[in-house]
Amino acid sequence: MGLEEKLPEGIITTQLEALVNWSRENSTWPLLFGLACCAIEMIATGTARHDISRYGSELFRASPRQADLMIVSGRVSNKMAPVIKRLYDQMSEPKWVIAMGICASAGGPFNNYAIIQGVDKIIPVDVYVPGCPPRPESLLYALDKLRAKQAKDTFRTYANRNMHASPNQAQEIESLEALRRLQPA
Numbered sequence: 001m002g003l004e005e006k007l008p009e010g011i012i013t014t015q016l017e018a019l020v021n022w023s024r025e026n027s028t029w030p031l032l033f034g035l036a037c038c039a040i041e042m043i044a045t046g047t048a049r050h051d052i053s054r055y056g057s058e059l060f061r062a063s064p065r066q067a068d069l070m071i072v073s074g075r076v077s078n079k080m081a082p083v084i085k086r087l088y089d090q091m092s093e094p095k096w097v098i099a100m101g102i103c104a105s106a107g108g109p110f111n112n113y114a115i116i117q118g119v120d121k122i123i124p125v126d127v128y129v130p131g132c133p134p135r136p137e138s139l140l141y142a143l144d145k146l147r148a149k150q151a152k153d154t155f156r157t158y159a160n161r162n163m164h165a166s167p168n169q170a171q172e173i174e175s176l177e178a179l180r181r182l183q184p185a
Contacts, residue, residue: 017153027056028096028146031067031087036074038101038133045136055143064090069146070123071139075103076116088123094153098142100129108132 034042045052052058061067064087076084088095099119102108105128107117119125126149127142 022151028069028143028150029059029061029067030057030069030071031064031091032060032062033070033084033087034073035076035080036101036103038073038104041133041136042071042073042100042139045139050136050140052140052143055140055147057143064088065092067091068094069096069098071098071100072104072119072125073100073133075108075110076119076122077114078116081116081122084119085122096126096146096150097123098127098129098139098146099125100139100142101134102130102132105130 034040044050046058046060057069064070068091070084070088070091072084088097097119099105103110103115104119105125107115111117116122127145129138129142131138
C-alpha cells in the first residue's frame with residue numbers, strides 16, 4: 001500500500017503543482033533582449049529603485065537556454081523576426097513572453113513594410129505592456145500579471161501546449177524567412 005492510496009484523490013500532484021508554481025513565480029529569469037528605447041526602461045527596472053529582484057528576476061540572462069521569460073522591448077523588423085522565433089524555440093518549457101511597449105505590441109508608429117505589426121504574429125505573447133516607452137512600474141505590473149498566470153498553471157498546460165503559433169502565423173514566419181533570403185546581404 002502506497003501513500004497515494006491512503007490520501008484523497010490527486011492530493012500529491014496538486015500539492016506538487018502548487019510548489020512548482022510557487023518556485024516559478026519567484027524565480028523567473030528574463031532573456032536580455034532589447035530592440036529599441038523600451039530596453040532602457042527594462043534595464044532601469046533592474047536598478048535598486050524599482051527592484052525587479054523581488055520577483056527573482058535579478059539575473060537577466062544572455063542565453064535563451066537559461067531563461068524562461070522573453071521580454072520583447074521595441075520594434076521588431078522583418079530581419080529580426082526569424083531571430084526572435086529561433087530564440088523563443090531555444091528556450092525550455094515552460095516559457096513566457098511579455099511584449100513591452102506599443103512597438104512590440106502593435107508596431108507603434110512604424111506602419112510600414114519593414115516592421116512587424118506586433119510580435120504576437122511571430123510568437124505567442126502572455127502579457128502586453130502599453131506605453132511609449134512604458135515606465136519600469138508598468139513592467140513590474142506586467143510581472144505581477146504573469147505571476148498570477150503562473151499560479152494557475154498545471155502540468156497538463158505544458159503537456160498539451162501548442163508549441164508553435166497558429167497555422168496562419170507559421171505561414172507568415174515562413175514567408176518572412178523567404179523574404180529574408182531574397183534581400184541582399
